[in-house]
Amino acid sequence: xxxxxxxxRYWGETPGKADVLLLHGLLGSxxxxxxxxxxxxxxxxxAALDQRNHGTSPHHTSMTYPSLAMDVIGxxxxxxxxxxxxxxxxMGGKVGMYLACRYPQRISSLTVVDIAPRAYPPRWEKEFAAxxxxxxxxxSRRSEAEEWLAQDVHDWAFRKFLVSxxxxxxxxxxxxxxxxxxxxxxxxxxxxQVPDDGQQYTGPVLYMRGEHSRFVADSDFSMIRGFFPKVxxxxxxxxxxxxxxxxxxxxxxxxxxxxLSRDPISIPRPDSSK
Numbered sequence: 001x002x003x004x005x006x007x008x009r010y011w012g013e014t015p016g017k018a019d020v021l022l023l024h025g026l027l028g029s030x031x032x033x034x035x036x037x038x039x040x041x042x043x044x045x046x047a048a049l050d051q052r053n054h055g056t057s058p059h060h061t062s063m064t065y066p067s068l069a070m071d072v073i074g075x076x077x078x079x080x081x082x083x084x085x086x087x088x089x090x091m092g093g094k095v096g097m098y099l100a101c102r103y104p105q106r107i108s109s110l111t112v113v114d115i116a117p118r119a120y121p122p123r124w125e126k127e128f129a130a131x132x133x134x135x136x137x138x139x140s141r142r143s144e145a146e147e148w149l150a151q152d153v154h155d156w157a158f159r160k161f162l163v164s165x166x167x168x169x170x171x172x173x174x175x176x177x178x179x180x181x182x183x184x185x186x187x188x189x190x191x192x193q194v195p196d197d198g199q200q201y202t203g204p205v206l207y208m209r210g211e212h213s214r215f216v217a218d219s220d221f222s223m224i225r226g227f228f229p230k231v232x233x234x235x236x237x238x239x240x241x242x243x244x245x246x247x248x249x250x251x252x253x254x255x256x257x258x259x260l261s262r263d264p265i266s267i268p269r270p271d272s273s274k
């Protein structure tokens with residue numbers, strides 16, 4: 001299996017000796033963790049990766065969870081890091097679950113952000129099709145790309161997230177940093193169940209979901225506990241799928257509980273009648 005040499009961002013006082021590693025979701029990048037990285041770096045050394053076919057990392061035709069996981073192992077080996085507190089959002093959370101179950105000796109703790117182990121119905125086909133059609137080479141401003149997407153993507157925040165993957169060309173216009181063709185073809189695999197039935201990680205696990213997100217349902221809890229018997233489940237109030245954006249301070253406080261082995265902060269469970 002080919003290993004892609006991943007690019008990373010770093011926050012902390014001891015470059016190369018990260019305590020916490022952050023993994024972004026589909027169509028994200030290490031930039032998504034800027035606010036969280038700054039806050040966490042007051043307490044520990046933090047790195048965030050650009051996963052293959054994302055950000056400034058190289059592109060590769062394989063886009064499977066085993067290949068994504070081996071890229072992370074390759075990065076840890078290169079940086080001479082034996083064990084890490086691993087944090088993954090959405091697709092990055094599934095990479096984290098795969099790693100924790102297959103390579104538990106490399107994981108000090110696992111934090112999964114707003115994604116369940118189960119398989120999900122296909123999604124994002126409409127958004128990918130719209131991105132493929134966009135004449136990005138003819139746009140002079142990102143706002144033009146956002147306006148172009150408005151007919152297919154009604155959520156303005158999601159439009160901004162998508163166009164954050166545009167990079168300006170030297171000759172003018174833009175290009176996509178992500179490999180749209182490979183990611184689009186990989187969508188069915190990326191929404192499969194991870195980990196496999198019968199696998200477990202018995203180390204400490206923190207599971208965070210957003211109050212307003214539908215990615216992790218109450219009915220997922222028994223499955224989560226089956227894979228991760230030492231799991232701590234938290235619902236973050238007034239947060240959607242992007243918990244680390246919507247409630248950055250609560251996110252960091254919760255994360256520090258597991259990273260620094262502190263007593264976890266108490267977060268009231270949202271009223272289910274809302």
